[in-house]
Amino acid sequence: MRALLIAFMLLVVTPAWAVQPDEILSDPVLEERARDLSKGLRCLVCRNESIDESNASLARDLRILLRERLVAGDSDQEAVDFIVNRYGEYVLLNPPASGSTWLLWAAGPLMLLLAAGLGYGYLRGRSTAPAADQTPLSAEEQARLDDILNK
Amino acid sequence: MITELGHFALILAFGVAIFQMVVPLIGAYKRWPGWMAVAEPAAGAQFALTAMAFGALMWAFITSDFSLRLVVLNSHSMKPMLYKISGTWGNHEGSMLLWVLIVSLFGAMAAWFGGNLPQSLRARVLGVQAAIGVAFYGFILFTSNPFLRLATPPFDGQDLNPLLQDPGLAFHPPFLYLGYVGLSMTFSFAVAALIEGRIDAAWGRWVRPWTLAAWIFLTIGIALGSWWAYYELGWGGFWFWDPVENASFMPWLLAVALLHSAIVVEKRESLKSWTILLAILAFGFSLIGTFIVRSGLLTSVHAFANDPERGVFILMIMAFFMGGALVLFAMRASALEAKGVFGIVSRESALLVNNVLLAVACFVVFIGTMWPLLAEMFFDRKLSVGPPFFNAAFTPFMVVLGLVLPIGSALPWKRAQIGRALKPLRYVFVLAIAVGGLAFAMQSGRSLLGPVGLFLGAWIVMGTVVDLLGRTGRGQGRLRRLTRLPRADWGKMLAHAGLGITMAGIAGITAWSVDDIRAVPIGGSVEVGSYTVQLDNVERLQGPNYMATTGYVTLFQNGVEIAQLRPEKRFYPVAEMPTTEAAIDYNLARDVYVVIGDEQDDGGWVVRTYIKPLTNWIWIGCALMALGGLLSLSDRRFRIAAGAAKRPTQVPAE
Numbered sequence: 001m002r003a004l005l006i007a008f009m010l011l012v013v014t015p016a017w018a019v020q021p022d023e024i025l026s027d028p029v030l031e032e033r034a035r036d037l038s039k040g041l042r043c044l045v046c047r048n049e050s051i052d053e054s055n056a057s058l059a060r061d062l063r064i065l066l067r068e069r070l071v072a073g074d075s076d077q078e079a080v081d082f083i084v085n086r087y088g089e090y091v092l093l094n095p096p097a098s099g100s101t102w103l104l105w106a107a108g109p110l111m112l113l114l115a116a117g118l119g120y121g122y123l124r125g126r127s128t129a130p131a132a133d134q135t136p137l138s139a140e141e142q143a144r145l146d147d148i149l150n151k
Numbered sequence: 152m153i154t155e156l157g158h159f160a161l162i163l164a165f166g167v168a169i170f171q172m173v174v175p176l177i178g179a180y181k182r183w184p185g186w187m188a189v190a191e192p193a194a195g196a197q198f199a200l201t202a203m204a205f206g207a208l209m210w211a212f213i214t215s216d217f218s219l220r221l222v223v224l225n226s227h228s229m230k231p232m233l234y235k236i237s238g239t240w241g242n243h244e245g246s247m248l249l250w251v252l253i254v255s256l257f258g259a260m261a262a263w264f265g266g267n268l269p270q271s272l273r274a275r276v277l278g279v280q281a282a283i284g285v286a287f288y289g290f291i292l293f294t295s296n297p298f299l300r301l302a303t304p305p306f307d308g309q310d311l312n313p314l315l316q317d318p319g320l321a322f323h324p325p326f327l328y329l330g331y332v333g334l335s336m337t338f339s340f341a342v343a344a345l346i347e348g349r350i351d352a353a354w355g356r357w358v359r360p361w362t363l364a365a366w367i368f369l370t371i372g373i374a375l376g377s378w379w380a381y382y383e384l385g386w387g388g389f390w391f392w393d394p395v396e397n398a399s400f401m402p403w404l405l406a407v408a409l410l411h412s413a414i415v416v417e418k419r420e421s422l423k424s425w426t427i428l429l430a431i432l433a434f435g436f437s438l439i440g441t442f443i444v445r446s447g448l449l450t451s452v453h454a455f456a457n458d459p460e461r462g463v464f465i466l467m468i469m470a471f472f473m474g475g476a477l478v479l480f481a482m483r484a485s486a487l488e489a490k491g492v493f494g495i496v497s498r499e500s501a502l503l504v505n506n507v508l509l510a511v512a513c514f515v516v517f518i519g520t521m522w523p524l525l526a527e528m529f530f531d532r533k534l535s536v537g538p539p540f541f542n543a544a545f546t547p548f549m550v551v552l553g554l555v556l557p558i559g560s561a562l563p564w565k566r567a568q569i570g571r572a573l574k575p576l577r578y579v580f581v582l583a584i585a586v587g588g589l590a591f592a593m594q595s596g597r598s599l600l601g602p603v604g605l606f607l608g609a610w611i612v613m614g615t616v617v618d619l620l621g622r623t624g625r626g627q628g629r630l631r632r633l634t635r636l637p638r639a640d641w642g643k644m645l646a647h648a649g650l651g652i653t654m655a656g657i658a659g660i661t662a663w664s665v666d667d668i669r670a671v672p673i674g675g676s677v678e679v680g681s682y683t684v685q686l687d688n689v690e691r692l693q694g695p696n697y698m699a700t701t702g703y704v705t706l707f708q709n710g711v712e713i714a715q716l717r718p719e720k721r722f723y724p725v726a727e728m729p730t731t732e733a734a735i736d737y738n739l740a741r742d743v744y745v746v747i748g749d750e751q752d753d754g755g756w757v758v759r760t761y762i763k764p765l766t767n768w769i770w771i772g773c774a775l776m777a778l779g780g781l782l783s784l785s786d787r788r789f790r791i792a793a794g795a796a797k798r799p800t801q802v803p804a805e
Contacts, residue, residue, distance in 0.1 A: 018386055020748075021670045021757055042535045048393050050537070053386055093537025095522075100530040104522050108515040108544050115507045123503065126421060127494050 018055055025067055034067050037076055041066070041083060042093050050093055154219060157207020158298035161248075164200035164255065165288035167193055171258075171281035175274035179346075187274035191262040194277050197284065198252075198259035205252045208297050209239045218304040221245065221297050227310040227725055229696040237321035238311045243445065243461075244297035246324060250441075251287045253332040257361075258284065261336060268357060275343035276336075283335050286468045294461050310725035313697065319379035327372030327399055331437040333365025334402055337409065338434035341427045342476050345483045350423045355416030358430065360789045362413060366406040367780040373399055374773035385731035387744045387761050389660065389769060392541040397520045398440030401513050405433035408509040411502045419491035419499055419564065424484040425506070431476045436513075438469040443520075494566040501559030505552065512548035519544065546600075553607040553654055556647060557614025561621070575617050583610035594663065604658015608768075611651030615644045642783030646776045653772030659765025666762075670755040679760045682743055683707040689747070689756055697721040699732075702747035702756065706736055718747040742766045 025031040035052060041062065043054035051059040051066075062083065069079040083091055097105040137145065171193035178186025211219045212235050215228045225242045226235060234241075240249045258280040265273050291297070314320070340358045344350045376399070381389040390396065409429045415422040442465045493499040518525075519536045526532045557579070561572045587606025594601060622636055623629040667679045676685035688703040704716040716734035723730070736743040741764045748757025 018759075019668050021668055021751075024668065040537075040539050042537060048391065048535075048537065053388065088533065090533045090535055093535050094539030094543075095534045095536055100526065100532065101534070104518060104526075104536070104540075105544065107518045108511060108548075111514050112507070112511045112548075115511050119503050119507050123493075123495050123500050126489065126492060126499070129489075129492050 018053055019063065020060070023060070023063055023067065025071065030067070030070050033076060034063070034070055037070075037080060038063055038066055040093050041080070042091050044087060044091060153207050153210050154216065154298055154300070157204040157210075158296075160200045160207070161204035161288070161298070162292065164197050164204065164251075165285070165292060167197045167200060168255075168281045168284040168288055171197060172278055172285055175281075176278040179271040179274040179278070182271070184270065187270050190274045190277035190281075193281070194255070194258040194262035197281070198255040201248075201252045201255045205239075205248055208245060208248060209236060212236065212239045215308065217306070217308055218300050219297075220299045220301050223301065223305055223308045225311050226308040227696065228307050229725075230311065230316070231695055233318065233321060234311055234316045237315070240324050240328075241311050241315045244291070244295045246328070247287065247291050247295055248297055249325065249328055250332060251284055251291065253328050254280065254284045254287060254335055257333060257336045261339075261361075265357075272343055272347055275346050276339045279339040279342045280335065283339070283472065286471070290461075290464050290468065294464050310696070310723065313721070313723040313726050313728045313730050314383065316723075317379060317383055319375055319383070323372055323375040323379060325372075326368050326375060330365050330367075330369025330372050330406075331399075331402060331440065333361065333368055334406060334430075334434045334437050336361040337365065337430040338472075338476070341430035342479065345427065345476075345479045348483055348486055350416070350427065350487050352417050352420050355413050355418075355420075355426070356788070359410070359413045359417060360784055362406060362409050362430075362433075363780050363784045366403070366410055367777050367784070369399070369403045369406060370773055370777045370780065373403060374770055374777075377773075378770050381766070382733055382735060383730070385733055385746050386759070387660075387664070387733070387742075387763055387766075389766070392519075392538045394443050394520050395440070397516050398436070398443045401436040401516055401520075402433050402440065404509050404513040404516070405429055405436055408506045408513075409433055411505050411509075415491075415499055415502050419493065421489040421491040421493070421499060422503065422506075423487040423489060424480075427484070427487070428480060429506075429510075431473070431480060435469070435473045435476075436517075438465070438472065441465055442469055491565075493564065496562065496567045496569050498559070498562045498564045498567065501555065501562050504555055505559060508548050508552045508555075512545060512552075515544050515548070516541065549654065550603065550607065553611055553651070556611055556650070557618065560615070560643070560647065561618050575621055576614055579610065579613040579617055582613060583607075598662055601658050601662030604662070605655050608651040608655025608658070611654070612648045615647040615651070619644045637786055637788075639783045639786040639788070642779040642781070642786065644779070645782060646779030649772040649775030649777075649779060651772070652768050652775060656765045656768025656770075656772060659768065660763050663764045664761060667760045669758065670751045670753075671758045672753070672755040675755070677758060677760055680762055681709050682760070682762065683710070684743075684745060684758060684760050686756060686758055689750075694721065696725065697723045697730075700747065702734075702745075702758070704734065704745055704747075704758075706743055706745070714743075716743075716745050718745045720747055737767060739767060740764065 019035075025034060038052040039050050041051050043049050043051045043056055043059040043062070045056050045058050046054045049059075051062045066079055066083065069082050074082065080092075089095070095101045095104060171190055174186050174193075175190035178184070178189065208221075210216075211222050212226055213232070215222065215226060215235065217223050221242060221244050222238075225245075226238045230238070238245075240246045258277055261273070261276055261280065265276070268276070337358055340354070340361065344354055373396075376396075377389045380391070381387055409426065412422050412426040412429055416426050442462065445461050445465060491499065519541055522536045523534060526534055557576055558569075558572060561576060562569075563572075583606050586609040587602040590605045591599075591602040619636070619640065620629075620633070622640060623632040665680060667677055669677060671677055671684075671686045673686055673688060676683050683706070685705045685707065686702060687705055690701050690703070692699045692701055698721065700720040702716075702718045704718060705712055706714040706716055714736040716736060718734040719732035721730045721732060722728070731746055734745045736745075741762055744761040744763055746759040746761075748759060750756055
């Protein structure tokens with residue numbers, strides 16, 4: 001069931017695993033930045049995988065492209081924007097909180113406020129409610145009690 | 152012949168389920184004892200028939216009967232026996248048959264062990280459970296029949312997906328299904344209670360063991376899957392926030408919430424309608440999971456039957472059960488009034504906080520999973536929601552949950568003083584801060600996640616130990632009293648400590664993993680931290696149904712040899728698929744994870760080395776959680792509740 005990679009593995013006969021040694025930049029600082037950035041970029045032909053993890057050839061092309069941009073002196077933001085301009089925001093695994101996407105980011109906190117409010121209301125109700133065993137006696141019970149007490 | 156018998160048994164089981172759905176429900180409504188009593192033998196018969204059908208299918212896989220379409224598509228005569236057996240459920244049709252087998256198994260268990268339930272409630276529970284069965288029998292027989300024959304059988308099959316040919320994965324689906332489907336039992340209890348219109352402490356006690364059992368299986372199933380992904384997929388990831396993983400994680404979160412809210416129902420007769428709602432939603436999320444896997448609605452790597460017709464059928468089942476249950480809930484919930492009175496600071500409110508956090512965390516996972524679909528439908532934006540979102544939006548809930556856990560579980564019922572509860576925890580808190588601070592000092596300039604995770608782990612584990620010791624009172628004989636504490640207390644401690652250990656493990660692997668990728672000539676070596684990975688040789692070998700490229704790797708730490716590793720790259724010719732078999736040197740402090748890659752033009756090989764700290768804590772923690780659940784399940788009060796009516800003499804004295 002958790003068979004990740006199945007879909008495109010069927011297409012790729014010779015295995016090729018994620019980042020290849022020949023892609024790695026000689027500058028360790030740039031390489032570190034490239035690795036971090038590529039973890040947030042989606043491999044477009046795969047299912048829910050970043051280009052850092054994927055072994056599809058398209059992911060390799062994207063990794064090389066990203067590194068080329070970084071070597072050319074782009075900042076992180078510029079390099080990512082360059083790829084987003086070409087492939088659309090679908091390529092971002094972390095949707096930016098802009099436009100309608102702020103709803104996605106706000107949904108959790110809003111729901112937490114709502115739930116906390118409801119929960120607090122319930123607790124207030126419970127802490128001030130009369131205990132169940134303190135419900136008043138019915139008329140018959142009261143009459144019977146009076147009867148006993150007055151004897 | 153056996154196949155036809157199996158097919159026939161399945162159709163009979165469908166009939167029995169319809170009978171078991173209709174007659175006891177009418178009987179319970181009209182108060183006819185005879186009609187109600189019919190439910191138990193029917194549940195037993197339904198299970199026996201479904202087991203026959205499942206056995207027949209398994210037999211076809213074991214004997215490699217290639218006149219069966221399903222066997223041809225998912226098996227091969229050369230496959231090892233274990234995977235022939237696991238092939239039975241490694242496909243859509245077979246897994247659905249396993250699904251109904253478990254539905255009927257839980258129904259039969261409720262019939263066998265439900266002797267102490269009021270007759271009408273038992274009849275209704277079994278009736279609702281049978282209704283779930285009916286829906287899925289119909290689904291199997293009309294859209295995904297596993298017993299279809301081929302007119303001209305081929306010589307051999309097309310093999311099971313090689314990634315699934317692994318011991319971890321062979322048992323992952325059954326456990327997961329036991330969990331998913333176990334939640335159908337709590338659903339049946341909730342709906343039956345709504346029909347009865349009565350929920351009291353006894354209901355809370357009856358429903359808890361079923362939730363606990365389902366949760367244990369779900370925990371084991373998810374952990375097995377995660378472990379499998381870790382060692383099989385070749386780069387040591389353990390959780391991907393894939394839609395299908397989320398689909399199994401959401402019911403788990405709700406089951407945890409349900410476990411805790413059912414305690415409030417049982418002990419204090421409060422939170423009743425919320426508990427009922429949780430029971431309905433938890434099973435609802437199980438159905439959503441089934442729907443996501445089988446409809447192809449969300450692109451997931453796990454999806455294995457992307458068939459719109461099947462998707463629509465499951466959507467209808469989901470709409471019927473969720474719609475029906477929620478309408479019933481809306482009609483009846485107001486009748487369920489709370490009885491217990493408690494202060495703002497109390498165990499009850501702590502459990503409420505637990506529920507709020509877990510339910511909202513589940514909501515975050517849900518909205519993140521569905522968002523690509525919603526955004527495309529309503530805003531015409533095609534976007535992805537991946538691990539970075541979930542890590543950022545989900546983790547805070549778990550951090551807060553971990554922070555309040557030891558405090559909440561130390562609070563007494565009804566009315567508590569926060570100061571008094573905190574008093575025994577203050578040293579623990581200081582110690583846990585020290586652990587986190589130490590981790591912070593030892594790492595240099597990395598994320599806060601690692602120290603925070605270690606702090607939480609230490610805080611939870613030590614907090615639960617202090618809580619348990621606090622239960623032994625004062626003075627002499629504390630050790631003796633400790634051994635005599637109810638198993639539920641021990642279970643609680645183990646499960647909570649397990650959570651803490653898992654949190655620390657996740658923080659460790661996420662914050663402090665190191666990797667190294669490079670081409671290594673034969674005889675050459677790689678230095679990663681204090682480890683040296685030396686590639687001695689690479690050989691090509693022949694496996695039973697695959698060809699392997701095996702690396703002979705020696706691992707040194709500070710110049711001393713500590714392990715011989717055999718990373719493998721396999722190729723399965725029948726399925727034409729490659730897989731990696733990582734070689735891992737396990738240890739409590741870290742895993743050294745070595746993968747062999749392609750041969751380079753100059754004769755060297757790609758070697759990937761990963762150092763993954765605290766990884767095993769994740770699974771040790773999960774195992775502890777499951778063990779804690781098991782201990783709690785064997786608590787005396789459930790055993791008495793389960794067996795007292797029939798066999799009072801068998802209850803051991805404690």
